[in-house]
Amino acid sequence: NKPLFNGRAALLxxxxxxxxxxxxxxxxEGNKPAEHSFILKNGKQVGIVTSAAWCPTAKSNLAFAQVExxxxxxxxxxxxxxxxxxxxQWTRLMAPCKVIDGPLFNPPRKRQTPAPAH
Known part of the structure; x- marks a missing residue:
């Protein structure tokens, strides 16, 4: 519904x-960062990890990936x-992983105003 702009045809x-x-x-799973790893489903490559890191708040090894x-x-x-x-020596590790959604850390008092007295 927008007027003409660069890239409109490609988006449509x-x-x-x-x-x-x-x-x-x-x-x-595990503690090795999966940076630039291949993502496999039934032995076939279906994606690649774009970034990965250990998340100390969630106590999880997290990765962002682009999958088909x-x-x-x-x-x-x-x-x-x-x-x-x-x-x-280069070592190969096949680590199971699962797609997750939602907030990784949801503190119980995140919207409490004013903060409770200690």
Whole structure:
């Protein structure tokens, strides 16, 4: 419904054809960061991790990944093929991971005003 702008035709084409990829948040088992790892489903590559880190607040190994459609619904399970260096040797780790949604940390007093007395 907007007037003409650069990229409008590309957006309309994408809307008509549907998305090819989905951006998801993964909870990866273990403590090795899954940075730039391949995401596998039944042995087939369906995505790649774009960024990953240990989250001390949620006490979880989290990763953002781009996966092919129709994969990536909340609860979908994948395997991350993680490579890391240990004693100058590259090691391969196949870590199970799961698509999660919602807030990672939801403190009980986040909207309480004023703050309770200690």
């Amino acid at each position: 084409k994408q809307k008509e054809e549907g998305l090819r990829y989905r951006f998801v948040l993964l909870d990866v 459609m129709p994969h990536g619904a909340v609860g979908d399970e994948f395997v991350a093929e993680i490579y890391y260096q240990r004693e100058l």
